[in-house]
Amino acid sequence: MIKIIRGVFFTAAACIAVYSIGLILANGFLFNSSIFFSALAVCAALYGWKLERLSKIKWLNASLCAGAACFICLAVFIASYGKNDTATFSEDAAVILGGGIRNGTVQPVLRSRLDAAVEYHSKNPNAVLVVTGGTGRGEEFSEAFAMESYLLSKGVPQNKIFREDEALTTFENIRNSKNILEGLFDEAYTAVIITSDFHVYRASRFAKQTGLEYTSLRAKTPAFGKITNYLREPAAVIKL
Numbered sequence: 748m749i750k751i752i753r754g755v756f757f758t759a760a761a762c763i764a765v766y767s768i769g770l771i772l773a774n775g776f777l778f779n780s781s782i783f784f785s786a787l788a789v790c791a792a793l794y795g796w797k798l799e800r801l802s803k804i805k806w807l808n809a810s811l812c813a814g815a816a817c818f819i820c821l822a823v824f825i826a827s828y829g830k831n832d833t834a835t836f837s838e839d840a841a842v843i844l845g846g847g848i849r850n851g852t853v854q855p856v857l858r859s860r861l862d863a864a865v866e867y868h869s870k871n872p873n874a875v876l877v878v879t880g881g882t883g884r885g886e887e888f889s890e891a892f893a894m895e896s897y898l899l900s901k902g903v904p905q906n907k908i909f910r911e912d913e914a915l916t917t918f919e920n921i922r923n924s925k926n927i928l929e930g931l932f933d934e935a936y937t938a939v940i941i942t943s944d945f946h947v948y949r950a951s952r953f954a955k956q957t958g959l960e961y962t963s964l965r966a967k968t969p970a971f972g973k974i975t976n977y978l979r980e981p982a983a984v985i986k987l
């Protein structure tokens with residue numbers, strides 16, 4: 748039995764390692780994702796290697812099982828929360844959160860958010876759109892600039908788009924966008940936050956912290972990104 752369980756752990760470690768390499772080849776070295784999955788592969792391999800000794804430490808195994816159960820429950824909650832759109836399509840503004848560019852080109856997760864924004868604009872053309880995202884490591888221009896260019900290529904009018912190109916975190920995305928909107932509107936306004944389904948809960952938490960009156964609209968996560976993002980997001984939520 749020990750040999751079988753050890754084989755399971757080694758197989759899991761190998762699969763995670765291959766997946767991590769695939770991510771790097773497809774998207775370049777993304778520090779958070781690459782480190783996370785590399786560490787996960789190493790942990791699985793080490794546990795399999797030392798399984799016979801570690802299996803005798805009851806408190807360790809109980810802790811691992813409880814931690815895994817809590818992690819899975821949180822991931823399910825995040826996924827369920829992200830499926831509930833509250834957008835009314837009558838908001839005064841839409842805030843589109845950045846999701847990653849590479850060599851100036853929007854990546855699939857961000858593209859899905861921008862496509863959701865284009866669809867939203869078609870239903871509520873009076874709303875202004877705030878694209879938010881700063882300049883990442885190795886990039887020549889900001890994420891917001893790439894997002895604006897994408898929206899323009901889809902026919903969204905220039906005078907409806909406002910760039911926020913300073914933010915490097917989700918909290919800064921929302922806080923800085925709120926500051927822009929307060930400069931645009933003299934009276935109370937409503938805004939819809941457009942982001943990926945896995946990201947809706949964390950974005951909502953930050954919106955409440957900033958005092959932004961908001962609704963939310965989810966963008967579907969591309970299939971290849973679901974595993975990565977639904978494994979990473981619970982860890983990000985735990986850190987809040």
